[in-house]
Amino acid sequence: xxxxxxxxxxxxxxxxxxxxxxxxxxxxxxxxxxxxxxxxxxxxxxxxxxxxxxxxxxxxxxxxxxxxxxxxxxxxxxxxxxxxxxxxxxxxxxxxxxxxxxxxxxxxxxxxxxxxxxxxxxxxxxxxxxxxxxxxxxxxxxxxxxxxxxxxxxxxxxxxxxxxxxxxxxxxxxxxxxxxxxxxxxxxxxxxxxxxxxxxxxxxxxxxxxxxxxxxxxxxxxxxxxxxxxxxxxxxxxxxxxxxxxxxxxxxxxxxxxxxxxxxxxxxxxxxxxxxxxxxxxxxxxxxxxxxxxxxxxxxxxxxxxxxxxxxxxxxxxxxxxxxxxxxxxxxxxxxxxxxxxxxxxxxxxxxxxxxx
Amino acid sequence: xxxxxxxxxxxxxxxxxxxxxxxxxxxxxxxxxxxxxxxxxxxxxxxxxxxxxxxxxxxxxxxxxxxxxxxxxxxxxxxxxxxxxxxxxxxxxxxxxxxxxxxxxxxxxxxxxxxxxxxxxxxxxxxxxxxxxxxxxxxxxxxxxxxxxxxxxxxxxxxxxxxxxxxxxxxxxxxxxxxxxxxxxxxxxxxxxxxxxxxxxxxxxxxxxxxxxxxxxxxxxxxxxxxxxxxxxxxxxxxxxxxxxxxxxxxxxxxxxxxxxxxxxxxxxxxxxxxxxxxxxxxxxxxxxxxxxx
Numbered sequence: 001x002x003x004x005x006x007x008x009x010x011x012x013x014x015x016x017x018x019x020x021x022x023x024x025x026x027x028x029x030x031x032x033x034x035x036x037x038x039x040x041x042x043x044x045x046x047x048x049x050x051x052x053x054x055x056x057x058x059x060x061x062x063x064x065x066x067x068x069x070x071x072x073x074x075x076x077x078x079x080x081x082x083x084x085x086x087x088x089x090x091x092x093x094x095x096x097x098x099x100x101x102x103x104x105x106x107x108x109x110x111x112x113x114x115x116x117x118x119x120x121x122x123x124x125x126x127x128x129x130x131x132x133x134x135x136x137x138x139x140x141x142x143x144x145x146x147x148x149x150x151x152x153x154x155x156x157x158x159x160x161x162x163x164x165x166x167x168x169x170x171x172x173x174x175x176x177x178x179x180x181x182x183x184x185x186x187x188x189x190x191x192x193x194x195x196x197x198x199x200x201x202x203x204x205x206x207x208x209x210x211x212x213x214x215x216x217x218x219x220x221x222x223x224x225x226x227x228x229x230x231x232x233x234x235x236x237x238x239x240x241x242x243x244x245x246x247x248x249x250x251x252x253x254x255x256x257x258x259x260x261x262x263x264x265x266x267x268x269x270x271x272x273x274x275x276x277x278x279x280x281x282x283x284x285x286x287x288x289x290x291x292x293x294x295x296x297x298x299x300x301x302x303x304x305x306x307x308x309x310x311x312x313x314x315x316x317x318x319x320x321x322x323x324x325x326x327x328x329x330x331x332x333x334x335x336x337x338x339x340x341x342x343x344x345x346x347x348x349x350x351x352x353x354x355x356x357x
Numbered sequence: 358x359x360x361x362x363x364x365x366x367x368x369x370x371x372x373x374x375x376x377x378x379x380x381x382x383x384x385x386x387x388x389x390x391x392x393x394x395x396x397x398x399x400x401x402x403x404x405x406x407x408x409x410x411x412x413x414x415x416x417x418x419x420x421x422x423x424x425x426x427x428x429x430x431x432x433x434x435x436x437x438x439x440x441x442x443x444x445x446x447x448x449x450x451x452x453x454x455x456x457x458x459x460x461x462x463x464x465x466x467x468x469x470x471x472x473x474x475x476x477x478x479x480x481x482x483x484x485x486x487x488x489x490x491x492x493x494x495x496x497x498x499x500x501x502x503x504x505x506x507x508x509x510x511x512x513x514x515x516x517x518x519x520x521x522x523x524x525x526x527x528x529x530x531x532x533x534x535x536x537x538x539x540x541x542x543x544x545x546x547x548x549x550x551x552x553x554x555x556x557x558x559x560x561x562x563x564x565x566x567x568x569x570x571x572x573x574x575x576x577x578x579x580x581x582x583x584x585x586x587x588x589x590x591x592x593x594x595x596x597x598x599x600x601x602x603x604x605x606x607x608x609x610x611x612x613x614x615x616x617x618x619x620x621x622x623x624x625x626x627x628x629x630x631x632x633x634x635x636x637x638x639x640x641x642x643x644x645x646x647x648x649x650x651x
Binding site for chain 1: 392440443444447449450451453454455457458459460461462464465466468469473579582583586590618620621624625628629631632635636639
């Protein structure tokens with residue numbers, strides 16, 4: 001439960017339900033949006049500071065945020081574990097690539113179509129969820145991961161087999177989307193839209209049904225929630241968002257290959273929402289940012305060590321994955337509620353300071 | 358016909374190893390309701406340790422084998438104490454993720470020490486292939502099947518007659534009742550991890566003898582999921598039967614369907630079966646059905 005600042009009294013329900021409740025938050029959110037809007041024009045100093053193309057990084061983060069929102073709806077809100085979201089993202093990427101290359105459909109229409117196709121695939125693989133939950137469902141979605149991966153590799157007529165597909169950079173109503181900057185605006189428009197959508201979803205009838213199913217699905221059924229319908233629906237919405245993320249990814253990286261969508265990506269998505277904080281909209285964002293920046297941050301000690309001991313490079317590369325694993329383990333043991341919960345705790349501490357209660 | 362029999366025998370040998378690994382998997386699940394995604398990595402670590410002992414340190418096979426077993430036990434105790442003990446009572450997703458994290462750590466440590474190139478075991482079993490009619494079976498398969506069966510029988514006896522085995526079955530049945538009868542549930546958890554690590558290491562050594570050892574060996578752990586789901590997550594005879602069936606099925610589908618689907622059917626067939634089983638019989642052949650009443 002977050003604490004309100006003193007001196008703020010809500011007089012209407014509308015105020016009480018607002019997303020940005022206090023003038024303080026509104027001020028900072030406006031500041032943040034302005035920063036997001038002008039970032040592509042002022043990113044030069046950041047580039048040299050972090051020694052990488054920060055705009056590219058921001059775009060990747062944005063794409064992963066969309067996907068993480070998707071998984072968060074399924075796992076965080078509805079309580080259904082999915083180990084197949086990496087493959088679902090692949091379905092979205094392939095779908096939008098195939099639609100634009102082979103069917104000649106314009107990008108702006110292919111992207112939502114890719115989302116719908118992914119939603120359909122996700123719902124098909126969500127059918128086992130009607131009878132399964134918890135561990136069994138995790139294994140069923142893991143099977144989806146392997147089956148879809150196999151289809152990507154071997155259905156060569158459609159997917160180009162192991163060589164993959166080469167996508168041309170899209171135009172959006174005549175605007176060239178080939179540059180990092182123009183793509184940034186597209187990605188972040190969708191990021192903001194999906195964030196608001198996810199935030200609002202928790203306040204609608206389906207959103208509350210999801211949470212009820214997560215917490216006590218038998219009780220939910222007793223009070224009249226159609227458990228089967230909402231389980232499949234959450235698979236659909238969730239894979240739709242991941243499919244959109246996949247489509248955006250395909251048209252940004254411009255090469256679609258099955259190797260990018262292995263079980264490793266599914267694990268990364270799960271790690272994002274766990275590290276960020278499951279069932280929290282902000283958590284998915286924190287998690288996506290953290291998991292995308294982590295490899296960059298790991299590069300710093302790697303570079304330093306390579307200069308001292310050149311041979312250490314190969315070992316360090318294989319250890320990077322292990323560091324991911326270690327971070328997941330440490331988070332689960334010491335910070336099981338994720339970064340979002342930690343942020344809350346810190347905030348509340350300062351509100352109450354110097355009194356601890 | 359001969360082709361079929363040949364595939365069947367090879368499938369049976371591989372399947373017996375799956376059965377062995379599935380046994381470890383089911384043990385951990387039964388005792389502590391933890392699904393262990395790191396089972397394949399435990400198997401890989403075992404295979405690498407044994408390989409290193411045999412080739413780098415020139416230890417005779419039997420000594421190397423027992424040292425590997427001892428190492429597996431220590432590793433399992435270590436993992437159970439440090440990683441799994443704090444997670445008791447946490448939701449399923451946390452436990453799944455923590456074993457996935459564990460598998461990443463084990464995999465990367467192995468890759469850092471031994472690299473990713475494929476390594477071959479020194480010949481342990483006789484090399485001359487056996488011929489029956491038109492079936493040619495390399496002896497490795499026969500020994501693998503034999504060794505896996507010996508271990509399965511040994512563990513069956515252990516569970517049936519030894520004090521610890523009985524305690525483990527009691528704990529699996531109900532943690533609380535076992536506690537009230539004076540069984541140390543913590544000890545049982547630890548020992549079930551030990552047994553799981555040992556059977557995985559044996560499986561790793563056996564499969565490593567057939568295919569060589571590299572990081573893809575951990576993929577065997579994933580094959581175990583269809584096997585245990587088919588048998589039922591919490592049934593020991595189910596794990597054995599499921600392992601054998603998946604091994605045979607995998608080999609047969611590889612032999613007959615590869616020509617239609619352009620290769621690699623072996624990898625995916627068990628998972629297709631898994632989805633079908635989950636839709637028809639979600640608790641497998643022998644798994645206990647969870648009954649929920651309002």
